[in-house]
Amino acid sequence: MTVTALLGEIADVGRDGRRGGYSRHGFAPVEGELRTWFVEQAQRRGLDVRTDRNGNLWAWWGTPGPNAVITGSHLDSVPGGGAFDGPLGVAASLSAVDLLRSGGFQPGRPLAIGVFSEEEGGRFGVPCLGSRLMTGSLDPDAARRLTDSDGITLAEAASSAGVDPARFGRDDEALADIGCFVELHVEQGRAMDLLDDRPSVAVASSILAHGRWRFTVTGVGNHAGTTEVPDRRDPMLPAAAAVLAARRALGGRAGARATVGRLTPTPGGTNVIASSVDFWLDARAPEEAPVREVVEEITAAARAAAAEEGCELSVRQESFGDTVLFDPALRDRLAAELGGVPVLPTGAGHDAGILASRVPTAMLFVRNPTGISHAPAEHAEPADCEAGAAALARTLESLCRDEP
Amino acid sequence: MTVTALLGEIADVGRDGRRGGYSRHGFAPVEGELRTWFVEQAQRRGLDVRTDRNGNLWAWWGTPGPNAVITGSHLDSVPGGGAFDGPLGVAASLSAVDLLRSGGFQPGRPLAIGVFSEEEGGRFGVPCLGSRLMTGSLDPDAARRLTDSDGITLAEAASSAGVDPARFGRDDEALADIGCFVELHVEQGRAMDLLDDRPSVAVASSILAHGRWRFTVTGVGNHAGTTEVPDRRDPMLPAAAAVLAARRALGGRAGARATVGRLTPTPGGTNVIASSVDFWLDARAPEEAPVREVVEEITAAARAAAAEEGCELSVRQESFGDTVLFDPALRDRLAAELGGVPVLPTGAGHDAGILASRVPTAMLFVRNPTGISHAPAEHAEPADCEAGAAALARTLESLCRDEP
Numbered sequence: 001m002t003v004t005a006l007l008g009e010i011a012d013v014g015r016d017g018r019r020g021g022y023s024r025h026g027f028a029p030v031e032g033e034l035r036t037w038f039v040e041q042a043q044r045r046g047l048d049v050r051t052d053r054n055g056n057l058w059a060w061w062g063t064p065g066p067n068a069v070i071t072g073s074h075l076d077s078v079p080g081g082g083a084f085d086g087p088l089g090v091a092a093s094l095s096a097v098d099l100l101r102s103g104g105f106q107p108g109r110p111l112a113i114g115v116f117s118e119e120e121g122g123r124f125g126v127p128c129l130g131s132r133l134m135t136g137s138l139d140p141d142a143a144r145r146l147t148d149s150d151g152i153t154l155a156e157a158a159s160s161a162g163v164d165p166a167r168f169g170r171d172d173e174a175l176a177d178i179g180c181f182v183e184l185h186v187e188q189g190r191a192m193d194l195l196d197d198r199p200s201v202a203v204a205s206s207i208l209a210h211g212r213w214r215f216t217v218t219g220v221g222n223h224a225g226t227t228e229v230p231d232r233r234d235p236m237l238p239a240a241a242a243v244l245a246a247r248r249a250l251g252g253r254a255g256a257r258a259t260v261g262r263l264t265p266t267p268g269g270t271n272v273i274a275s276s277v278d279f280w281l282d283a284r285a286p287e288e289a290p291v292r293e294v295v296e297e298i299t300a301a302a303r304a305a306a307a308e309e310g311c312e313l314s315v316r317q318e319s320f321g322d323t324v325l326f327d328p329a330l331r332d333r334l335a336a337e338l339g340g341v342p343v344l345p346t347g348a349g350h351d352a353g354i355l356a357s358r359v360p361t362a363m364l365f366v367r368n369p370t371g372i373s374h375a376p377a378e379h380a381e382p383a384d385c386e387a388g389a390a391a392l393a394r395t396l397e398s399l400c401r402d403e404p
Numbered sequence: 405m406t407v408t409a410l411l412g413e414i415a416d417v418g419r420d421g422r423r424g425g426y427s428r429h430g431f432a433p434v435e436g437e438l439r440t441w442f443v444e445q446a447q448r449r450g451l452d453v454r455t456d457r458n459g460n461l462w463a464w465w466g467t468p469g470p471n472a473v474i475t476g477s478h479l480d481s482v483p484g485g486g487a488f489d490g491p492l493g494v495a496a497s498l499s500a501v502d503l504l505r506s507g508g509f510q511p512g513r514p515l516a517i518g519v520f521s522e523e524e525g526g527r528f529g530v531p532c533l534g535s536r537l538m539t540g541s542l543d544p545d546a547a548r549r550l551t552d553s554d555g556i557t558l559a560e561a562a563s564s565a566g567v568d569p570a571r572f573g574r575d576d577e578a579l580a581d582i583g584c585f586v587e588l589h590v591e592q593g594r595a596m597d598l599l600d601d602r603p604s605v606a607v608a609s610s611i612l613a614h615g616r617w618r619f620t621v622t623g624v625g626n627h628a629g630t631t632e633v634p635d636r637r638d639p640m641l642p643a644a645a646a647v648l649a650a651r652r653a654l655g656g657r658a659g660a661r662a663t664v665g666r667l668t669p670t671p672g673g674t675n676v677i678a679s680s681v682d683f684w685l686d687a688r689a690p691e692e693a694p695v696r697e698v699v700e701e702i703t704a705a706a707r708a709a710a711a712e713e714g715c716e717l718s719v720r721q722e723s724f725g726d727t728v729l730f731d732p733a734l735r736d737r738l739a740a741e742l743g744g745v746p747v748l749p750t751g752a753g754h755d756a757g758i759l760a761s762r763v764p765t766a767m768l769f770v771r772n773p774t775g776i777s778h779a780p781a782e783h784a785e786p787a788d789c790e791a792g793a794a795a796l797a798r799t800l801e802s803l804c805r806d807e808p
Contacts, residue, residue, distance in 0.1 A: 016671070017555075018555065018670075019670050019671040019672075020671075020679075021671070023671075078671065078673040078675060078676050079671040079672055079673045079676070080625070080670065080671030080672075080673070080676075080679075081671075081673075081676075120673070120675065121674065121675070122673055122674075125674065127675065150422075151421070151422065188627045188629070188630040189627070189630040189631070208629060210629060212674050212675075220776070220779075221484070221776070221778065221779030221780070221781070222775075222776050222777065222778060222779055223592045223593070223751070223752055223776075223777040223778040223779075224661065224663035224665055224686040224688075224778070225592070225612060225614060225661060225686065225688050225750075225751035225752045225753065226592040226593040226750060226751040226752050226775070226777060227593070227661070227751075227775075228659075228661065229651070229654055229661075231775070234651075234663070236647050236664055236665065236667070237647065237648065237651060239644075239647075240643075240644035240645075240647035240648050241644075241648065243640050243641065243643075243644035244641065244644050244645065244648075247633070247638075247641060250633055255632075257628065257629060257631070257632070257633075259628035259638070259675075259676075259677055260640055261628055261640065261669060261671075261672065261673055261674060261675070261676045261677055261678050262669060262672045262673060262674045262676075263640070263667060263669055263672075264672075265665060265666060265667055266422075266423055266484065267420070267423040267424075267425070267427075267482065267483040267484030267485075267665075267779075268423075268483055268484075268665065268666045268667075268668075269482040269483045269484070269485075269524070269526055269665055269666060269778065270525065270526075270529065270616050270665060270666045270684040270686050271482060271524065271525070271531065271616075271663075271665070271686050271753075271778060272482050272483070272484075272485075272663075272665045272666075272778040272779070273663055273665055273778075274665050275424075275484075275779055280674040282628040282629065282674050282675050284628075284629050346629075346630060347627070347629035347630040347631075348627055348629045348630050349629065349675075371626075371630070371631075371635070372624070372625070372626050372627075373626065373627040373630060374625065374626060374627040374628070374673065374675060374676040374677075375624075375625030375626055375627075375671075375676070375679060376625070377625070
């Protein structure tokens with residue numbers, strides 16, 4: 001099946017009428033629907049599907065075992081996200097299996113498609129939840145206690161989705177089987193499209209150091225009409241100061257990004273001075289040091305504004321991942337075998353970035369004509385998607401021919 | 405029954421586990437539960453309960469008719485509001501009827517308790533919805549089209565609550581029966597508590613001019629990690645600039661207030677640059693002119709910041725009410741009859757402020773020891789609540805003795 005046909009099958013699952021695009025969150029019924037779809041697709045291809053301790057799915061072609069070649073991606077989305085971030089890699093993996101099989105290929109190494117849980121952190125705040133749990137970079141106790149915006153814990157959500165949260169944790173058995181991992185993904189910038197030949201496929205070189213910080217400003221909730229300025233302790237003011245500081249902090253720091261895209265005043269009434277405001281800072285840079293500097297600068301601005309308004313500020317790191325340099329040998333080999341495609345860095349995090357600390361890992365990107373991602377306008381041309389699946393098939397075939 | 409006993413009966417209805425306090429919104433099942441409670445209480449007292457065209461309840465002691473003395477308040481709350489704003493006036497009205505009846509009083513004029521719909525505008529954005537519809541100050545077509553945050557229209561919500569929205573509109577028949585209106589309410593500032601004798605009860609003199617404006621900043625949703633600064637059109641920045649401008653705009657304008665307590669980025673993901681941000685400005689001042697100046701100044705700041713970021717800005721007035729001066733004769737009479745209680749202005753809007761444009765209207769305030777309102781910490785001492793009910797009973801008795 002083509003990538004376009006596969007994505008067409010799930011085009012109506014998890015549409016978000018309010019935000020536009022898709023809201024497909026980890027361990028939610030909509031993600032469950034997508035996982036069921038994946039399992040059916042895998043079974044139609046004779047793949048043997050297993051769920052690991054952390055809720056990740058593995059569809060095996062051949063007997064599971066050491067030195068396996070793994071591809072795959074994720075099915076969840078950010079709130080109001082696009083159709084490609086995640087599902088493109090899953091659909092391309094299924095399509096690549098079809099291409100390999102129609103060519104009469106039989107893998108000489110175990111081959112599997114992995115589907116990772118809650119890659120976006122759109123529900124529980126920690127991105128790459130499934131791969132972080134598997135590699136041991138996220139403490140399972142801390143993970144079980146994570147809550148979504150309705151106060152449901154990850155432990156509860158996992159149980160509802162049929163995954164036993166008591167089994168969460170570093171999965172050395174699963175990791176021991178992975179010989180290498182290749183994730184195909186839509187590009188999330190416009191670097192490929194701006195190249196003269198607008199290539200369909202590129203290979204990833206690196207991922208920015210990046211993390212998430214939750215800021216909570218606590219003031220005093222009160223009546224918007226009766227509370228005069230000297231009596232106000234309005235947490236919206238320090239929050240607004242931090243949003244502006246996030247932009248200022250980027251000045252002179254090449255490649256740094258800082259974003260506040262989620263901000264929630266409590267209680268959130270028009271005629272009510274908020275009692276508290278939570279907001280989340282996403283900060284990234286080529287190395288860890290400038291990320292820390294940016295966060296410190298924004299924290300200092302928020303703290304000064306909070307003090308001025310008589311509010312309290314607390315800041316908590318929700319996740320951090322250092323700069324990822326993908327395996328240089330694998331990167332160069334893939335780029336060469338695919339005909340000298342470009343090698344590009346990315347500012348986006350991926351499960352591949354988490355697995356890169358444990359196994360040789362690579363990524364293929366498919367061109368994004370506008371560069372927009374994490375939004376309904378995210379796009380990839382059908383021809384580029386099919387070219388991506390073909391490139392992935394070629395890569396998997398080559399990797400499976402390696403001697404262990 | 406005492407006010408405390410009456411409020412105790414509804415103490416568990418509509419608690420908001422996330423925000424604290426109560427979320428009891430107009431035409432929602434929780435408000436319906438409170439209305440059912442009120443109807444039962446009224447019927448136990450032999451009052452004849454009717455629902456008017458706009459969903460307001462009227463519990464009549466005696467035959468409905470012209471020159472009636474009306475008291476009452478509302479049962480809905482802001483999101484995460486306190487236990488007193490609204491329900492105190494309804495409970496005090498019921499308790500006042502009990503006090504009058506136990507004294508053998510028989511009203512010489514029709515007497516009724518009114519319960520108005522969606523006074524806070526916590527669900528559909530327009531405060532004093534029921535009284536505005538009744539007095540004709542809100543267009544019924546515009547009202548029917550109002551939507552809550554889930555996209556449910558007021559017309560749909562009213563139908564679900566058993567109120568026919570086709571009948572919404574100015575209700576001259578109901579207005580013609582009202583001889584005068586007296587609303588008892590918890591004070592929403594600390595003016596009474598700061599007086600030397602900390603009186604239980606006061607009489608209102610005026611309400612600030614006040615309104616609500618919805619600001620929508622539209623940018624371009626994109627990936628927080630891959631989008632570099634020159635490519636960002638992030639609507640959070642103009643929104644933050646407006647929040648800070650709201651505070652700056654108050655400088656030098658005595659008695660002016662401007663608050664942004666509700667702000668919603670869409671889609672609201674941590675790793676997503678928002679595509680748009682909606683926020684609501686609540687602005688008030690002793691007269692209309694400074695309110696308009698404040699709104700213009702904040703709008704100008706938001707517009708400049710939006711232009712700098714490449715975002716669009718739209719601003720829409722959701723409601724406006726000019727300064728209310730309560731009927732001077734009624735005000736002075738009540739203050740004198742209650743033993744010379746203080747006469748105080750308020751910054752809070754009330755149904756009494758809407759009705760004041762059509763009928764002689766007064767308000768009684770009950771002391772609030774901290775001044776906090778629209779928040780879980782809102783409080784009134786039991787003794788002050790009972791004193792309020794006694795003062796209301798005395799007022800109703802006096803008004804009922806007037807010749808038509």
